[in-house]
Amino acid sequence: MIAPLLVCFAGPFALMASPLLVLPTVSAARWASTRFTGRDAWWWVPVIASVVAAAGTAALGAAWDLGPGPSALGWPAATTSLTAAALVARRTALRGGRVRHVLGWGAVVAVAVFAIGTGVFATGLVPEYRPPRIDTAELSRSWTDGEGGTLRLDADGTARADGLTDHAEADGDDAEPTAAKYRCSGRGTWSHTEGESTTWDQRVWIRIEGCPGLGDPDGWQVGGTPDRLELAIGYGDPDAPDWYTLTPR
Template identity: 55%
Template sequence: MTAGLPEVWTGPSILAGAGALFVGVVLGVEANGFVELADQAPVPSDGPGAALLLLPFLTCFGVPFALLASLLGVLPTVSTARWASGRLTGRDVWWWVPAVAVVLVGAGVAAFGITRRPEPGPLVLGWLSGTALLTGAALLARDAALHGGRLRRILGYGALSTVAVFGIGAALYATGLVTEYRPPKVDAAELAGTWTDGRGGTLTLAADGTARAEALTDHDADTGVGPVPEPGKHRCTGEGTWSYDPGDSTTWQQSVQLFIKGCPFGGGIEGLRISGTAERPELNWEYGDIDSPDWYTLTR
């Protein structure tokens, strides 16, 4: 620690870091809700209201995690920045905090990328948002160490920020600068043809209501209990029938009812959901965790 500076590892610093993390996550969920309204998806988004719905959960379970993250992530960032600043400049300089945060979050994202190999886009977004969250929390914890408690101020400005984000997001959609996504309106004639999953599987929907599947992936079998199988190991092929359900009122309720012996998907109430655009529609089958499902998508 640089001589003459107050201790970082104090109650006010811990609470300031935890409060900033909590507010940052709530704002992130709220902003992401507005973004999801414009994204193409098989099901309608919960929108910014998800932040309000998740608030009790975040309060009960998120606060303890925020305190732990403040101890394990925020305060070590402040301490490391203070140490590096003192060694290299002889004084405590604030901009060392974002410099250290960039390196720490970057290392964590790199390790995740090497082990899980996600798409580059989400990886970069995770790095940027994680760096912003850690930097903001560390700067506020540093400020609390220098000037005393900041928790009330953080929570107060956080509440104002949530109102501001909601107002800006609502205005963008109300003025038409951003358009809420709706699935395209289709009919049975437009759906007839051959659909592909891009990995060798095809689904052919004939105009007479018959259907044929060739090597479609059975994800329910892929995600079953036991050792993780090879990607695409579980395939289904067969013949059957299909029909188009226009739904009652909105294009979100459209579906394709598919019944093929040997293939588990497409039947039931939900069927294959329709998304994409009028020029390039998509058929989607939900699988995996019911609370956070994945989607098997077929295109033409």
């Protein structure tokens, strides 16, 4: 399974990554190094690579609706891959290597890092993150947003909000989104649906009178770990949402 994946994805990705990501990263690092330190320092490469990787993983996370957890896990992997490829490309360029050599070595490193990462996950040496599977009993408790707002979910399907922030109402306002006028309280109902094939599909549906923004049509996503659960709902730009997160009180 790994070999077809590498042939169909890693090869084309590596060939595109060299001119589109690796070389611009090297150029940006050399410019920043000269601009701010007065010399060409190699350690600017991981600095620039981390910024590029953060933007890339955030964009992919938003496009695929992955939520904050997977995006945070993907950022260091992307940073490592891009940094390794850019450092090799930088070394080749400093030695007077031709552009095709720079592109070639960048592609080789990108494939190697991707292959190692795929192997590590495929063999289970590093488990892939998945949200914990939870049931109604585990959800039936008090939750907090860490800013004074609380949500009580009872086993009979009733819900009670006290001082939660309605980000749907606050979005687009220049005022502080946690201001008192965007805090809402009320009673309503809630329900939980299990993912049909994966825990990524779990959703918590909340309807609170007086808090329309809490009843997102896409539901609340389940995240965190078994020891520290999270409920999160996106708001703002659909392509790059911010997240309002609740944790057990």
